[in-house]
Amino acid sequence: MYTLVIYDITDDKLRMKIAKACEEHGLSRVQKSAFLGRITPVMRKSLIDRLKRELGKERGNIQVYMIPDELVALKVSIGDELPGSGEVLII
Amino acid sequence: MYTLVIYDITDDKLRMKIAKACEEHGLSRVQKSAFLGRITPVMRKSLIDRLKRELGKERGNIQVYMIPDELVALKVSIGDELPGSGEVLII
Numbered sequence: 001m002y003t004l005v006i007y008d009i010t011d012d013k014l015r016m017k018i019a020k021a022c023e024e025h026g027l028s029r030v031q032k033s034a035f036l037g038r039i040t041p042v043m044r045k046s047l048i049d050r051l052k053r054e055l056g057k058e059r060g061n062i063q064v065y066m067i068p069d070e071l072v073a074l075k076v077s078i079g080d081e082l083p084g085s086g087e088v089l090i091i
Numbered sequence: 092m093y094t095l096v097i098y099d100i101t102d103d104k105l106r107m108k109i110a111k112a113c114e115e116h117g118l119s120r121v122q123k124s125a126f127l128g129r130i131t132p133v134m135r136k137s138l139i140d141r142l143k144r145e146l147g148k149e150r151g152n153i154q155v156y157m158i159p160d161e162l163v164a165l166k167v168s169i170g171d172e173l174p175g176s177g178e179v180l181i182i
Contacts, residue, residue, distance in 0.1 A: 004095075004156065006097055006122060006125050007122075008122040008123050008124070008125070008173075030154065031097060031098075031099040031154065032099050033099070033124070034097050034099070034154070048167055048169075051169055052169050055169050055170050058170070059170070059171065060170045060171070061122055061168065061169065061170040061171055061172050061173070062168070062169040062170060063121065063122065063166060063167065063168050063169075064166065064167040064168075064169075065095065065156075065158055065162065065163070065166050066158075066162045066165060067156055067157075067158055067162065068159065068162070071156065071157045071158065071159070072156070074157060075154060075155065075156050076139055076154065076155040077152065077153070077154050077155075078139075078142055078143050078146050078152065078153040078154075078155075079146050079149070079150070079151045079152040079153060080150065080151070080152055081152050082099075082152070
């Protein structure tokens, strides 16, 4: 099972914290504000707890979806994934 | 089966076209750059074709995922969905 995290956050620092939390839980960036990875239910729960703590009462929205392996394999990606090279790391 | 579209597009006009294509295919906005909806395979294919045409050779990335109903029901949403009222329509 895969975990997909998408977020809609304006504050730069907070957005970086969310990205860091995703990376530290084994997800890989697939868009500027989207991370995907095949992680265990325990890691997913840990990530969700961390995301809740990080967002706290700040403005923004984070959504976490579970997607079966066989459907991730059917994902359609149009255009360039992660355009913009270096900026990817800080956005 | 649900269809989730997430996109990472800098150009305002193009981003609006992508949003319009999603809406016209029966999806609902769940974040500034994410649409979700329970649509038929035929509609999904039509949407993917339209998204490919709209993006063309422009810079950006669009990803289309299929997610089973029972997993969409388990989606975790942290914070406010669609913060910012009016701006939602134009972003």
